[in-house]
Every structure is written in structure tokens, then in C-alpha cells.
Amino acid sequence: xxxxxxxxxxxxxxxxxxxxxxxxxxxxxxxxxxxxxxxxxxxxxxxxxxxxxxxxxxxxxxxxxxxxxxxxxxxxxxxxxxxxxxxxxxxxxxxxxxxxxxxxxxxxxxxxxxxxxxxxxxxxxxxxxxxxxxxxxxxxxxxxxxxxxxxxxxxxxxxxxxxxxxxxxxxxxxxxxxxxxxxxxxxxxxxxxxxxxxxxxxxxxxxxxxxxxxxxxxxxxxxxxxxxxxxxxxxxxxxxxxxxxxxxxxxxxxxxxxxxxxxxxxxxxxxxxxxxxxxxxxxxxxxxxxxxxxxxxxxxxxxxx
Ligand code: PSU
Ligand code: MN
Numbered sequence: 693x694x695x696x697x698x699x700x701x702x703x704x705x706x707x708x709x710x711x712x713x714x715x716x717x718x719x720x721x722x723x724x725x726x727x728x729x730x731x732x733x734x735x736x737x738x739x740x741x742x743x744x745x746x747x748x749x750x751x752x753x754x755x756x757x758x759x760x761x762x763x764x765x766x767x768x769x770x771x772x773x774x775x776x777x778x779x780x781x782x783x784x785x786x787x788x789x790x791x792x793x794x795x796x797x798x799x800x801x802x803x804x805x806x807x808x809x810x811x812x813x814x815x816x817x818x819x820x821x822x823x824x825x826x827x828x829x830x831x832x833x834x835x836x837x838x839x840x841x842x843x844x845x846x847x848x849x850x851x852x853x854x855x856x857x858x859x860x861x862x863x864x865x866x867x868x869x870x871x872x873x874x875x876x877x878x879x880x881x882x883x884x885x886x887x888x889x890x891x892x893x894x895x896x897x898x899x900x901x902x903x904x905x906x907x908x909x910x911x912x913x914x915x916x917x918x919x920x921x922x923x924x925x926x927x928x929x930x931x932x933x934x935x936x937x938x939x940x941x942x943x944x945x946x947x948x949x950x951x952x953x954x955x956x957x958x959x960x961x962x963x964x965x966x967x968x969x970x971x972x973x974x975x976x977x978x979x980x981x982x983x984x985x986x987x988x989x990x991x992x993x994x995x996x997x
Contacts, residue, residue: 694787696807698748699760705746706808711988713740713981714759714804714812714842717751717794720766721775722955723815724970725962730770732974734763736813736981743985750803752778755790759807769794777951779832797844798836801914805840810903810991812844813984815977816880817916818954819849819858822940829953830861838865842914843903843991845984847921847976848878848885851929852936852957855885862916863890868906870899872919872983881927881972883920893917896983900990919983925975927968935964 698706705712715736720729737747748760751769758765769775769792776793778786783802786793795803797817804812818831837844849858859877862869871877871889879885893899899917906915939960948956961969 694806695756697756697758698807699758699762701746702748702760702807709992711745711811711985711992712748712809713745713984713988714800714807714809715740715747715749715981716797716800716812716814717749717769718777718796719815719977720770721772721794722777723958724973725959726770728970728974730767732977733766733770736977739978739981740813740985743982743989745985745988748804748807748809750795750800752783752786752791752793752795754792755787757787757803757806759803759809777955779951780836781832797833797846798831801836801840801842801844804842810841810843811984811988812842813977813980814844814846815973815980816848816850817844817846819853819855820861821953822852822854823944824854824857827949829949834858834861834865834867836914837862837867837916838913840914841907841912843899843917843987844914845917845919845980845987847880847980848918850880851882851885851932852940852954852961855879855887859887859890865913866911867913868902868915870902870915870917872899872917874920878918878920879929880976881921881932881969882929883923883926889918896986896990897994899987900994903987903991904994917983917987919976919980921972921976922979925972927965927972932961932965935961938964
């Protein structure tokens with residue numbers, strides 16, 4: 693029924709049982725401006741191959757769920773206009789109506805589960821937005837982490853979100869939040885949010901064993917691996933705080949809501965930092981891709997023990 697289209701390299705990796713790392717496509721279509729978006733998408737795929745794993749960029753094209761995009765398909769997605777942003781609520785409807793859309797963290801996790809892919813690399817997850825107590829804006833990414841068995845490697849969550857509330861919701865949903873190699877929960881553009889992460893692991897093999905243990909216990913849901921941005925690529929939180937506040941105020945004043953909030957804030961911050969936020973964003977995504985490839989390998993070798 694679900695006609696999954698695998699790219700040639702993903703099909704080969706599946707047949708041979710080699711490690712695969714899923715990648716989302718909303719970051720390409722809604723998260724980064726052209727033409728850097730496509731360069732980054734290709735570069736991140738190359739880093740995963742360098743790490744000995746196979747990249748599977750996920751998107752819906754003409755009503756078909758693609759797990760792994762051929763180079764021409766990736767180009768087509770990067771150049772297409774009016775690509776839908778697909779979260780859990782939209783994915784089946786897009787497939788059923790022959791649409792084209794990019795997958796968020798939530799939708800990418802669903803596709804990864806269907807394809808049997810355990811590990812997924814991205815930039816930052818969606819979370820609880822500032823002012824959620826009145827707007828109710830809480831990303832479906834959090835619920836998905838509570839239900840789909842995928843280990844997601846992200847640089848924490850953006851400072852555009854309410855990080856304490858985001859961590860509280862993840863705890864409520866039973867999602868392990870694992871800081872990699874440090875005690876603090878990272879804050880996307882900064883290595884530390886000033887908040888302690890609930891868990892810390894320093895070794896991809898430990899993350900792999902925890903992933904497998906959840907499966908063995910029949911626990912639904914995934915893990916969030918929070919991988920700090922390399923210090924040299926970070927933007928100090930003090931520099932960003934007023935910029936974020938201003939972007940948020942503009943979003944509120946213009947009545948930006950629902951799916952449009954995250955892309956609006958990202959673009960406003962990109963402009964206010966003269967593009968520096970994008971350079972940091974690229975560096976952290978690359979860093980996450982490298983770690984995800986190591987975790988995917990470790991899951992393969994730990995599963996065989
Ligand atoms: N964080 C980023 N870049 C992004 C996103 C988050 O640094 O492009 C995207 C991801 O696809 C994430 C989505 O799943 O935004 C969350 O959107 P929302 O808050 O509308 O759920
Ligand atoms: Mn939202």
C-alpha cells in the first residue's frame with residue numbers, strides 16, 4: 693500500500709544490512725535559503741558516506757514517499773517552489789493526494805520507522821515555543837519522539853524555543869534526552885543552554901545500546917541525542933538573545949502562526965546576523981551527521997553481539 697521509493701544506494705544498503713542515516717528535507721526547503729540549502733544537503737550526505745553509512749534524505753514527491761533521493765531528485769526538491777511542510781498531521785494526506793512536500797523531524801521519523809532506519813541526523817528539533825501558555829504552539833516533533841523508535845541526533849533545540857518547557861514535555865513523554873560528551877543541554881547555536889541535560893553519554897556505543905534496550909523492552913518512542921555545536925562555530929547566547937526577542941516580537945505583531953512560525957523566525961535571525969546564523973547552522977548539522985553515522989555503525993555492531 694505504501695509505495696516507498698528507495699534510492700539505489702539506500703536499496704543496496706538495506707539489502708546488505710549496512711548502516712543508514714535518515715535526513716529530513718524541511719531543513720532544505722524551509723530551513724535554509726537557496727543556494728546554500730542544496731550545497732548543504734549534498735555536503736551532509738557526503739559526510740555520512742565518509743562516515744561509512746548511507747544517507748537517506750526523505751521527502752514526498754508527486755505522492756510517493758522517497759527514502760533516499762537520487763541527485764536529480766534532490767535538485768528538483770531544492771528548486772521547487774511551494775513545497776509543503778509535512779509533519780505527522782500532513783504526511784498521509786500529501787501521499788493520498790499526489791502532493792510534494794518536505795518532511796519535518798516528526799514526518800522523517802515516521803518514514804524512517806517504515807523503512808527500518810534507526811538513526812536520523814538533523815539540525816534542531818521543534819519544541820515548545822515561547823508564549824506556548826497562550827499560543828499552545830508545541831511542535832509535533834516532541835510527540836513523535838515519544839512514539840517512533842528512532843534515535844534523533846540534533847544540536848539541542850533552538851533558543852527561539854522555551855527550552856525549560858521543551859525539556860519538561862520530553863520528560864513527560866518519556867523521551868531520553870542524552871547530551872553527548874557534556875553535562876549541559878546544548879542550545880543549537882550555543883554549546884550550552886545553561887540547563888542540565890537529563891542524561892549524558894560520551895560514547896556512540898552506549899547510545900546504541902540504549903536504543904537497542906528500548907526496543908528489547910518494547911518501549912515505543914525514540915531518543916534525542918543533543919550534540920553540542922563545535923565551540924568555534926558557535927554564536928554567543930548574549931549576542932543572539934536580543935535578536936531572537938526582536939524576531940519573536942515581529943512574528944507576534946504580524947500574526948505569524950502554526951507552521952509558518954519556525955521558518956519566519958529562522959529567516960529573521962538569518963537577516964539580523966548577516967548570515968552568521970546560517971554558517972553556524974551548517975556547521976552543527978555537519979557535526980550531527982558525523983555523530984549519527986557513528987551511532988548507526990554502533991547499532992549494527994552492538995545488535996550483532
Ligand atoms: N530547526 C531548525 N531548522 C529547521 C527546523 C527546525 O534548525 O528547518 C524544522 C524541522 O523540520 C523541524 C520543524 O521538524 O522545523 C519544526 O517545525 P514546527 O515547529 O512547525 O513543528
Ligand atoms: Mn508549531
